[in-house]
Amino acid sequence: MGIKECLINALTDSLSRAVGMSRHEISELFKELKLKLAPTPSPELGDYGVALHYILHREKIPREEWGVFGENITRELMSSSYRDKCYIVKAEFTNGYLNIWIDYPRILRDYAVYVLTGRIFDELKSRGRGRRVIVEHTSANPIHPLHVGSGRNTVIGSTFANLLRKLGYDVREHFYVDDMGRQVAVLVYGVSLLSKRGVEPGPDRKIDHWYGIVYALTNILIEKAKLEKKLVEEAARIHDVISEAAEKLLGLYRVTGLAPIYELHVSFKNASWKKRYIHNLYQIIRRLDKLLEKTMKRLGNEESKGLSKIVDWFRRETSGFLEDYREYMEYVEAENRLGILEPSVHDVLEEEITDPLIAEEAISELMRKYEDEDPIVSDMFRKTAGDVLEGFRETLGRIGVVFDEYDWESSREIRGLTRLVVEKALSTPYVVLEDNAVILDLGKAAREDDYVRELFGGEEPGRFVLRRSDGTTLYGTRDVAYSIYKFGKLGAEKVYNVIAHEQAREQKQVKAALHLLGYHDYAEKLVHLDYEMVNLKGFSMSSRRGRIYTLDELIDDYVEIVVRDYLENKIRGVGGLKYRIENLEEFQSTAEKLAVANTRALLLSIDPRKTLAFDPSKLQEHLEGSWILYTYVRLQSILRKHYGYEPLEHLEEIGRDLIDKLDSIKEIFLERSEKELLESLLGYPETLLTVEESLETNKLLEKAMDICMKANKFYEELPVLSEKDRGKKYTRLILVALTMIILKELLEIMKLPKLKVV
RNA sequence: GGGCCCGUAGCCUAGCCCGGACAAGGCGCCGGCCUUCGGAGCCGGAGAUCCCGGGUUCAAAUCCCGGCGGGCCCGCCA
Numbered sequence: 001m002g003i004k005e006c007l008i009n010a011l012t013d014s015l016s017r018a019v020g021m022s023r024h025e026i027s028e029l030f031k032e033l034k035l036k037l038a039p040t041p042s043p044e045l046g047d048y049g050v051a052l053h054y055i056l057h058r059e060k061i062p063r064e065e066w067g068v069f070g071e072n073i074t075r076e077l078m079s080s081s082y083r084d085k086c087y088i089v090k091a092e093f094t095n096g097y098l099n100i101w102i103d104y105p106r107i108l109r110d111y112a113v114y115v116l117t118g119r120i121f122d123e124l125k126s127r128g129r130g131r132r133v134i135v136e137h138t139s140a141n142p143i144h145p146l147h148v149g150s151g152r153n154t155v156i157g158s159t160f161a162n163l164l165r166k167l168g169y170d171v172r173e174h175f176y177v178d179d180m181g182r183q184v185a186v187l188v189y190g191v192s193l194l195s196k197r198g199v200e201p202g203p204d205r206k207i208d209h210w211y212g213i214v215y216a217l218t219n220i221l222i223e224k225a226k227l228e229k230k231l232v233e234e235a236a237r238i239h240d241v242i243s244e245a246a247e248k249l250l251g252l253y254r255v256t257g258l259a260p261i262y263e264l265h266v267s268f269k270n271a272s273w274k275k276r277y278i279h280n281l282y283q284i285i286r287r288l289d290k291l292l293e294k295t296m297k298r299l300g301n302e303e304s305k306g307l308s309k310i311v312d313w314f315r316r317e318t319s320g321f322l323e324d325y326r327e328y329m330e331y332v333e334a335e336n337r338l339g340i341l342e343p344s345v346h347d348v349l350e351e352e353i354t355d356p357l358i359a360e361e362a363i364s365e366l367m368r369k370y371e372d373e374d375p376i377v378s379d380m381f382r383k384t385a386g387d388v389l390e391g392f393r394e395t396l397g398r399i400g401v402v403f404d405e406y407d408w409e410s411s412r413e414i415r416g417l418t419r420l421v422v423e424k425a426l427s428t429p430y431v432v433l434e435d436n437a438v439i440l441d442l443g444k445a446a447r448e449d450d451y452v453r454e455l456f457g458g459e460e461p462g463r464f465v466l467r468r469s470d471g472t473t474l475y476g477t478r479d480v481a482y483s484i485y486k487f488g489k490l491g492a493e494k495v496y497n498v499i500a501h502e503q504a505r506e507q508k509q510v511k512a513a514l515h516l517l518g519y520h521d522y523a524e525k526l527v528h529l530d531y532e533m534v535n536l537k538g539f540s541m542s543s544r545r546g547r548i549y550t551l552d553e554l555i556d557d558y559v560e561i562v563v564r565d566y567l568e569n570k571i572r573g574v575g576g577l578k579y580r581i582e583n584l585e586e587f588q589s590t591a592e593k594l595a596v597a598n599t600r601a602l603l604l605s606i607d608p609r610k611t612l613a614f615d616p617s618k619l620q621e622h623l624e625g626s627w628i629l630y631t632y633v634r635l636q637s638i639l640r641k642h643y644g645y646e647p648l649e650h651l652e653e654i655g656r657d658l659i660d661k662l663d664s665i666k667e668i669f670l671e672r673s674e675k676e677l678l679e680s681l682l683g684y685p686e687t688l689l690t691v692e693e694s695l696e697t698n699k700l701l702e703k704a705m706d707i708c709m710k711a712n713k714f715y716e717e718l719p720v721l722s723e724k725d726r727g728k729k730y731t732r733l734i735l736v737a738l739t740m741i742i743l744k745e746l747l748e749i750m751k752l753p754k755l756k757v758v
Numbered sequence: 759g760g761g762c763c764c765g766u767a768g769c770c771u772a773g774c775c776c777g778g779a780c781a782a783g784g785c786g787c788c789g790g791c792c793u794u795c796g797g798a799g800c801c802g803g804a805g806a807u808c809c810c811g812g813g814u815u816c817a818a819a820u821c822c823c824g825g826c827g828g829g830c831c832c833g834c835c836a
Contacts, residue, residue, distance in 0.1 A: 051778045057816050095779065141836075181836045437834055459761050460832065468834040475836045504762075505831055532763085532830085565798065572792095594798090606771060610764070611829070621770085621785050626798055634796045641795060694775095702772070702783090709783080716800045736795095758798080 007048055007100060008037055010086050014076035015052075018069070019059060046092060046099030047675075053096045066096065073098060104670045105731070108678055109662050112734050115681075115741055116655035121166075124685055127692075128169030134486050135161040137498035138396070138403075139176040142388035143187045144212030144543055146395050148603070149500075149534045151551040152612060155603040155751075156531055157498035158401045159697045162749040167692060172404045172490070176482060179385045180409045181475060185366045187211060188377075188384050189359065190218030192366075193352040199344050201387070206552065208391025211384070213342050216546025217335065217349050223544075224331040225356040227324055234321045235281055241317045242288070243272040245310065252306050260295045261307060267291055282325045285318050334545040370410065371472055381410070395551050399596050400751040409478055413489060417481035422467050424517045438467040442512050451523070452512045464509045476506055480513045487522045494525045501530040501609065529695050531608035537615035549616055551599075558595035561620050566591070566758075593753035597625030600752055604701045624705060629755050631708040632747065635740040636756060638720055642733065646756070647740065658737055661730040668727045673717045677710040677735055684742050688749075704746040711739050 037050045052073075061069050070093025077083065077091045077098075090101035114120045137157020140150040157173070164171045178184070191214060194200070201210040246268035253261040271284050292311045296304045339346035353359050369377040389406065396402070407414070422438050425431050432439040442461035445452040452461065466477045486495045499507060507528040515523035541548050570579040581587045601624040606612050614622060639647035639654065647654060670678070680703075687703045690696075720736060723729040747754055 049779085051817090053778070053816065097779065178836070183836070434834085439834080457762085462832070463834095465834050470834085472834090474834070500830095501763080502830060503836090506836090535829095562798090569798070610771085613770080615769095618769095618785085623798070624784080627784095630798050631796090634799090638795050698771095705783080712796085712799065713801095715796060719795070721795045 007086050010077060010080060011050060014073055014080055018073040018076045019055060047102040049097045049099040051097055056096055104675055105665060105668045111682060112662060112738060113659060115738050116659055124166060124688060125168035127167045130170050131493045132491050133164055133169045133494045134172045134174055134490060134492040135496045136174045136176055139178060141178050141183050142385040143183050143215040145208040146392055146551040147548040148551060148554055152531060152534050152603045153498050154401055155600050156608050156697050159604060159750050162751060163688060163691055166749055167688060175403045175406045177385060177406050177408045179381055184385060185363045186218055187215040188366055188380050189363050190214045190349060191384050192380060194345060194348055197348045199348050206391055208388045211388045213338050213546060214345055217338050217346055219544050220331050220335050221349055221353040222356050222359045225353060227328040230324055231328060238281060238318060238321050239272060239275045242268055245314050246272055248310050256306060258303060260298055264291060264295055285322060338546050398555060399600060413485055414478060414481050417484050418473050418478050421477055421480045425466050428516050430516055435469040437465060437469045440464040440466060440513055440516060445516055451515050455508050455512055464513055476509060479510050483510060483514055483522060483526055496527045496529050498529045501532050504530055532611040535611050535613040539616060555595050555599050557619055558598045559591050562591050562594040593755055594626050594629060597629050597752040598623055600750060601625035601701055604698055604750060607696055607698050625752055628704050628708050630758060631711055632743050633755050633758050635736055638736050642721055654737055658734050664727050665731045668731050671718060673714040674735060677714045680707050680710045681738055681742055700746060700750055707739060707743060
């Protein structure tokens with residue numbers, strides 16, 4: 001290919017002659033991007049254009065003489081030997097731009113051979129040369145079902161893995177099972193209380209969803225109990241505050257003689273006695289606060305000066321209580337909501353979890369025992385996490401994701417390497433020992449080591465604790481160990497970690513630690529593919545309160561929308577209310593595929609580094625997946641009709657046939673919509689290479705959408721099969737085939753399910 | 759308080775790294791085309807101080823400086 005490069009050479013040659021600058025100077029201008037060759041904004045202006053204003057200005061050519069200059073440069077270009085080489089058919093100078101027209105039919109012929117023989121795909125494959133790469137993604141805590149946030153991780157990760165496969169890497173997808181943290185211990189604690197009383201997961205609920213409720217309720221009941229304790233303790237103090245406020249108000253009345261202040265005093269005095277009766281302290285505070293507010297307004301700026309001091313003091317004293325109370329009520333609300341879902345789980349946990357301190361102690365005990373490899377506790381952790389992972393596998397299977405490996409944080413290898421990490425750290429010059437804790441002083445490292453300094457940029461690197469005073473290790477320590485495992489044991493030449501942006505700093509610390517421990521190579525080949533969170537409109541997710549929008553729900557919601565959309569369309573059209581679904585099973589499978597396509601497309605649709613926000617009640621506005629699949633189906637149906645067989649099953653035959661027809665499209669003029677479609681298709685290889693570099697997986701979806709849009713316009717405008725002119729017909733058939741083939745590749749990368757018919 | 763990221767029509771985004779010709783696409787809205795291969799589509803229309811202010815430049819959404827607004831991170835948590 002290399003049209004652009006060719007044109008740049010041609011322009012360098014012609015410009016140097018027309019202006020009298022050396023070729024070297026001109027080519028430097030291109031390199032410095034003072035001159036830039038780019039597609040024109042519209043076909044009327046030619047295919048490619050270059051802005052020459054810089055040269056015009058530099059050569060001090062007055063506006064009136066631009067025309068002469070233009071003629072000159074155009075003549076040079078059209079008479080040069082590059083004219084033929086670069087497919088140039090015409091050049092024109094307007095407003096300081098030199099615009100060039102290209103021989104598209106010839107490009108189409110070349111590209112058709114490139115794609116239809118499969119050479120394009122072989123060339124892309126040559127990039128990776130079978131090198132082993134690990135993409136770690138999803139790695140959600142096994143405590144509740146995957147939610148839309150984890151879903152975004154999964155979709156980005158698996159898409160990126162597939163992209164690398166197309167680029168010829170030997171890709172492994174790994175899931176890191178984070179089973180040694182506190183959260184899993186909370187779940188295990190809840191499960192242990194339940195199993196003691198014979199409450200087990202039942203068949204009515206997907207297993208990870210059941211565990212999700214157990215985790216949330218266990219957490220909620222502990223947090224609620226803690227707050228309860230705190231509120232009881234606070235209440236006594238608050239009553240004192242109210243009494244004191246009453247005294248202060250009385251004092252202020254005596255000084256100022258303002259009657260409304262005496263009114264306040266009576267209200268506060270009364271309130272301070274209310275503790276003898278059963279009244280909601282929260283409401284009392286709110287009422288008193290309102291009274292204060294009203295009186296402030298009533299008195300005006302001058303008179304309320306003394307009072308405002310009391311108000312500020314009162315608010316300071318009570319704000320903590322109010323905050324805790326509100327949080328407490330949120331837990332109560334969450335408890336009620338989940339209790340209705342699984343009453344037996346709720347009732348048992350409510351009875352068992354009474355003292356939060358006992359619960360906390362039990363959870364810490366579980367963690368310690370797991371770290372010490374106590375056999376009974378280990379079984380409990382393994383069983384619980386394993387059950388939740390079973391639920392994950394089911395969901396992931398729906399969206400076409402299968403992991404090559406689940407790596408357990410608690411595995412022998414990673415435990416062993418974790419010890420090694422601490423040991424090695426001890427012999428680095430950056431280690432700090434405090435109460436038996438092992439800490440890497442990354443700040444010091446940044447001052448002395450270029451790699452570490454550059455890694456953190458302006459950021460404060462902080463201290464990286466590898467071992468606590470009590471001898472246990474931390475998540476980050478095990479993460480460093482896991483990285484060594486991925487490179488050392490698994491032989492990865494590059495590792496991509498798909499991890500949320502909030503962990504960016506931790507990922508840098510892991511890299512820094514690897515570097516300081518002597519694994520310079522691993523540090524450099526560890527890539528953090530970071531992505532931002534998912535924000536739902538009108539719904540704030542909180543996994544600790546069991547309020548999550550799960551990936552399963554998202555897919556199911558899409559199934560509903562897809563079915564509704566389709567049937568409403570049919571009912572409005574030919575079918576009427578009696579529209580008959582031919583094959584119910586096939587219909588369901590199609591709906592599922594479309595739902596999955598929409599789910600993946602939605603989660604892939606924007607730059608990973610930006611927050612993805614959508615309204616779950618407006619999913620019908622996000623149907624990019626359906627839209628792409630539908631275009632794909634139409635392309636197939638055109639080829640199916642022409643050849644009389646399934647095009648996807650006979651790609652080689654079709655390729656041979658179309659290559660034979662290439663001679664008949666030599667003298668063809670391409671319509672605008674054809675050129676635009678071809679242009680979009682030409683960009684396919686570059687898109688893959690760009691995404692590998694930039695990690696912007698959304699660009700793949702954008703490319704697919706762009707191709708579909710151009711394809712839709714193309715065959716809306718132009719007939720293919722019914723075209724009488726043989727050359728035109730084959731041009732269009734070739735375009736249809738190329739579009740289908742490239743779209744197929746993109747669908748495979750993004751794992752959008754493939755459909756033959758709708 | 760410090761660091762990083764983001765701010766583009768009513769809404770969601772692309773373009774910014776690497777400055778160029780009317781700021782692109784989708785949703786929603788208004789008006790057409792009810793399927794001769796394809797209607798989950800296509801065509802047309804309305805709708806933008808590219809957050810604000812300054813600077814560099816022949817030329818700024820893009821680069822630089824200063825504000826404003828939002829998110830995230832700054833644990834012997836994971």
